[in-house]
Amino acid sequence: MTATTAEHHDHHDDHHHAPHGLKRWLFSTNHKDIGTLYLWFSFAMFLVGGLLALVIRAELMYPGLQVVDPEFFNQMTTVHGLVMVFGAIMPAFVGLANWMIPLMIGAPDMALPRMNNWSFWILPFAFSILIGSVLMSAFGAGHPSAPNFGWTFYAPLSTTYGPASTDLFILSVHMMGISSIMGAINVVVTVFNLRAPGMTLMKMPLFVWTWLITAFLLIAVMPVLAGAVTMMLTDRHFGTDFFNAAGGGDPVLFQHVFWFFGHPEVYIMILPSFGIVSSIIPVFARKPLFGYASMVYATASIALLSFVVWAHHMFTVGMPLAGTLFFMYMTMLISVPTGVKVFNWIATMWRGSLTFELPMKWALAFVILFTCGGLSGLMLAITPADFQYHDTYFVVAHFHYVLVSGAVFSIMAAAYYWLPKWSGVMPNKILGEVHFWFSLLSVNLLFFPMHFVGLAGMPRRYADYALQFTDYNFWISIGAFWFGASQLIFLAVAVLCCMKKGEKAPMNPWNAPEEDLEWTVPSPAPFHTFDTPPVIK
Amino acid sequence: MADSSNKYYVPESSPWPLSGSIGLFMIALGAGNFIQQSTDFGQDVLKHQGTGAGWLLLAGALWLIATLFFWWRDTIKESISGLHEGRLSGSYRQGMVWFIFSEVMFFSAFFGAMFYARWLIVPWLAGEGNNAMTHELLWPNFQAYWPLTTTPDGRTTQAMGAWGLPAINTAILLVSSLTLTIAHHSLIAGERGKLIIFQGITVVLGIIFLCLQVEEYIHAYQHMGLTLNSGIYGSLFFLLTGFHGMHVTMGTVMLLIMFLRILKGHFSKDNHFAYEAAAWYWHFVDVVWLFLYICVYWL
Numbered sequence: 148m149t150a151t152t153a154e155h156h157d158h159h160d161d162h163h164h165a166p167h168g169l170k171r172w173l174f175s176t177n178h179k180d181i182g183t184l185y186l187w188f189s190f191a192m193f194l195v196g197g198l199l200a201l202v203i204r205a206e207l208m209y210p211g212l213q214v215v216d217p218e219f220f221n222q223m224t225t226v227h228g229l230v231m232v233f234g235a236i237m238p239a240f241v242g243l244a245n246w247m248i249p250l251m252i253g254a255p256d257m258a259l260p261r262m263n264n265w266s267f268w269i270l271p272f273a274f275s276i277l278i279g280s281v282l283m284s285a286f287g288a289g290h291p292s293a294p295n296f297g298w299t300f301y302a303p304l305s306t307t308y309g310p311a312s313t314d315l316f317i318l319s320v321h322m323m324g325i326s327s328i329m330g331a332i333n334v335v336v337t338v339f340n341l342r343a344p345g346m347t348l349m350k351m352p353l354f355v356w357t358w359l360i361t362a363f364l365l366i367a368v369m370p371v372l373a374g375a376v377t378m379m380l381t382d383r384h385f386g387t388d389f390f391n392a393a394g395g396g397d398p399v400l401f402q403h404v405f406w407f408f409g410h411p412e413v414y415i416m417i418l419p420s421f422g423i424v425s426s427i428i429p430v431f432a433r434k435p436l437f438g439y440a441s442m443v444y445a446t447a448s449i450a451l452l453s454f455v456v457w458a459h460h461m462f463t464v465g466m467p468l469a470g471t472l473f474f475m476y477m478t479m480l481i482s483v484p485t486g487v488k489v490f491n492w493i494a495t496m497w498r499g500s501l502t503f504e505l506p507m508k509w510a511l512a513f514v515i516l517f518t519c520g521g522l523s524g525l526m527l528a529i530t531p532a533d534f535q536y537h538d539t540y541f542v543v544a545h546f547h548y549v550l551v552s553g554a555v556f557s558i559m560a561a562a563y564y565w566l567p568k569w570s571g572v573m574p575n576k577i578l579g580e581v582h583f584w585f586s587l588l589s590v591n592l593l594f595f596p597m598h599f600v601g602l603a604g605m606p607r608r609y610a611d612y613a614l615q616f617t618d619y620n621f622w623i624s625i626g627a628f629w630f631g632a633s634q635l636i637f638l639a640v641a642v643l644c645c646m647k648k649g650e651k652a653p654m655n656p657w658n659a660p661e662e663d664l665e666w667t668v669p670s671p672a673p674f675h676t677f678d679t680p681p682v683i684k
Numbered sequence: 685m686a687d688s689s690n691k692y693y694v695p696e697s698s699p700w701p702l703s704g705s706i707g708l709f710m711i712a713l714g715a716g717n718f719i720q721q722s723t724d725f726g727q728d729v730l731k732h733q734g735t736g737a738g739w740l741l742l743a744g745a746l747w748l749i750a751t752l753f754f755w756w757r758d759t760i761k762e763s764i765s766g767l768h769e770g771r772l773s774g775s776y777r778q779g780m781v782w783f784i785f786s787e788v789m790f791f792s793a794f795f796g797a798m799f800y801a802r803w804l805i806v807p808w809l810a811g812e813g814n815n816a817m818t819h820e821l822l823w824p825n826f827q828a829y830w831p832l833t834t835t836p837d838g839r840t841t842q843a844m845g846a847w848g849l850p851a852i853n854t855a856i857l858l859v860s861s862l863t864l865t866i867a868h869h870s871l872i873a874g875e876r877g878k879l880i881i882f883q884g885i886t887v888v889l890g891i892i893f894l895c896l897q898v899e900e901y902i903h904a905y906q907h908m909g910l911t912l913n914s915g916i917y918g919s920l921f922f923l924l925t926g927f928h929g930m931h932v933t934m935g936t937v938m939l940l941i942m943f944l945r946i947l948k949g950h951f952s953k954d955n956h957f958a959y960e961a962a963a964w965y966w967h968f969v970d971v972v973w974l975f976l977y978i979c980v981y982w983l
């Protein structure tokens with residue numbers, strides 16, 4: 148019996164071809180298809196989140212209240228943040244991991260293909276709950292409020308004062324957590340278990356390394372987030388007092404638990420970017436990456452340090468002096484390995500023969516603009532300074548520099564770099580150039596003035612502002628609409644590639660070195676690659 | 685790195701992941717609405733409303749269980765046909781280890797909250813550090829001690845002692861770990877009779893543990909005034925022991941399934957990963973309990 152069943156499966160293997168129709172996407176066990184699903188899902192969420200951001204910017208274009216009432220405004224800031232963090236950036240990285248990690252390490256697929264599909268399919272359901280609550284709030288009878296307490300959902304805003312939708316929000320966060328944990332376990336296991344013979348750990352491309360460390364962070368902190376929302380739920384409905392001082396709890400406890408998750412989370416959203424940029428820059432500088440080993444160690448130390456800096460988000464909340472000092476110095480320490488990385492990228496380019504194709508443009512913009520965000524982070528890390536900056540637009544400027552011109556730009560770099568491999572077609576150059584330059588200019592128009600209004604004292608998360616901030620805010624909103632519209636160009640680029648319209652891509656369009664395994668398979672990559680692993684010398 | 689001669693098994697497309705997501709969706713919608721409709725703020729008694737959502741929750745749970753049943757049936761078939769040799773079995777092993785690590789982190793959120801509460805919040809509320817004014821203005825009569833049996837707003841309770849039921853339960857779990865290990869060794873040694881007996885004993889011990897815990901909860905609610913609503917001590921006590929109890933339930937179900945699979949003769953001396961995974965899980969639950977016993981009941 149054993150023998151016949153095994154034979155049966157072999158037989159299947161020989162006739163492997165892509166399944167067709169709806170079943171191919173709904174029931175997939177193929178890392179490339181699941182990667183594609185993730186990437187499209189993430190782009191859809193990027194547009195939804197962007198729409199919410201444009202409601203915010205429409206309201207803030209002029210002082211006074213014009214477009215929405217403050218109650219709805221709060222829902223926009225909240226759901227914008229949540230959708231972008233959990234719906235756009237994280238799934239984009241998981242999609243890239245799905246597509247690229249097996250190709251980069253010479254594996255036939257992800258290690259646990261069915262679980263892989265489960266991680267993906269949880270997301271559309273989880274987000275339909277969150278987005279559903281916004282639709283109800285905008286159009287439903289009685290306009291029940293969507294979550295309105297900020298993406299950080301601090302207690303007691305989210306407990307005592309949270310709207311009814313908070314409970315569904317809590318459960319959708321649980322779903323996102325389950326999805327992330329399963330996705331991360333899959334990455335770790337794939338990397339540890341499925342590398343081709345000869346692919347030692349220290350030969351892995353940095354994208355794989357950074358994702359391995361990201362996955363570790365995910366497995367470590369997503370359960371803590373689950374714990375936080377669970378305490379919220381029981382505080383709301385089962386009479387517990389975790390975040391209620393009258394019962395011996397403390398609202399500040401919520402912030403500690405949240406940021407213990409939250410700070411590693413921001414690194415979850417940037418480490419894969421480091422990997423992408425480290426893969427792209429050497430190719431277009433025509434030099435091997437400078438300081439490979441130091442990149443690996445820097446990534447690992449960033450990840451470890453990220454567990455002991457969380458309270459830099461809470462300097463103004465009140466902590467013992469020793470705690471404040473500890474978190475301040477640890478935060479500053481983290482910029483050392485970050486600096487190592489920036490240094491290495493620059494050293495890689497030093498005396499290289501640089502060319503500036505689209506992926507390189509995005510990668511360079513990333514290096515420069517991410518560094519700006521890192522520097523404002525350093526300013527925020529100085530406790531007495533943060534007393535001034537906290538909860539102002541300066542913070543908003545900081546994290547948008549690292550997340551938009553950082554994480555999002557790196558994702559764009561990745562898309563332009565690997566689209567030829569995914570689709571077999573070169574991304575349209577003209578559209579791509581317009582997309583890049585528009586994004587570069589508009590992102591700075593959008594976020595740079597936020598530093599100024601922030602330093603001048605404009606608080607974040609308000610629907611209105613003092614008159615002296617009017618001019619800056621007007622231009623910020625112009626930048627926002629410009630940036631938003633520019634992303635539709637990318638939609639055109641991606642759709643053209645999917646429709647196979649455009650210049651056909653050769654196997655190795657960017658002349659990447661042959662150690663980069665993903666460029667040794669045809670373009671588009673066939674449904675199954677590396678069924679028998681390549682041998683790495 | 686394992687040998688490259690055998691191909692890594694990539695399963696055919698499968699409907700179960702999507703189906704599992706639908707199950708989770710039903711659970712989320714059902715649970716969210718049910719909890720909302722059947723409880724009130726600050727009131728720990730269910731009011732038994734919201735039955736529609738309750739049914740959705742139940743349906744979702746059953747749907748998910750059925751999905752997992754069919755999914756694992758596929759996996760078991762693959763295992764029996766010998767596909768789990770080599771690297772695939774490595775993937776399952778590592779996957780299980782990381783899953784348990786994520787569970788550890790889930791519990792550490794609650795343990796962290798507990799240490800924060802007893803080392804920082806409670807002393808601060810009583811005026812320690814630079815909090816003298818807070819103490820004076822808000823709850824001047826509040827006194828710091830742990831377990832916190834009188835909350836700042838004056839609710840009182842009794843603390844759960846370490847002896848009696850909890851001690852018995854500790855012993856039960858420790859013994860169950862032992863019997864499980866004996867069963868595991870019998871499996872490897874091919875002693876089927878011994879395996880069945882000790883596996884059976886382990887399952888029974890798990891069930892006894894759960895019954896005693898229910899008994900403990902009833903005692904707490906009815907005789908000690910220790911409820912979810914008795915301040916931070918009650919909150920931590922019930923969430924820590926409750927989540928642990930949920931994990932014991934899961935573990936017991938897993939061990940029971942392994943027991944049935946043993947009877948069906950699914951496992952061989954060198955192909956019994958599912959059994960091992962269940963055993964790891966059980967030991968993990970055991971270790972969490974030891975921490976709990978020491979930190980929550982004892983100290």
Ligand code: HEM
Nearest residue numbers: 413416417459460482521524525527528537538542546549
């Ligand atoms: C050099 C490294 C960095 C340092 C020193 C740093 C420091 C800080 C500090 C001190 C704050 C708190 C500001 C306040 O609320 O008053 C902050 C906020 C924030 N940072 Fe960073 N950061 C760094 C890098 C990053 C990166 C790489 C990301 C994400 C990719 C990031 C994302 C955020 C976010 C999202 C917030 C705001 C959270 C909120 O309150 O909503 N940071 N950062």
Ligand SMILES: [Cu+2]
Nearest residue numbers: 410413459460
């Ligand atoms: Cu941080």
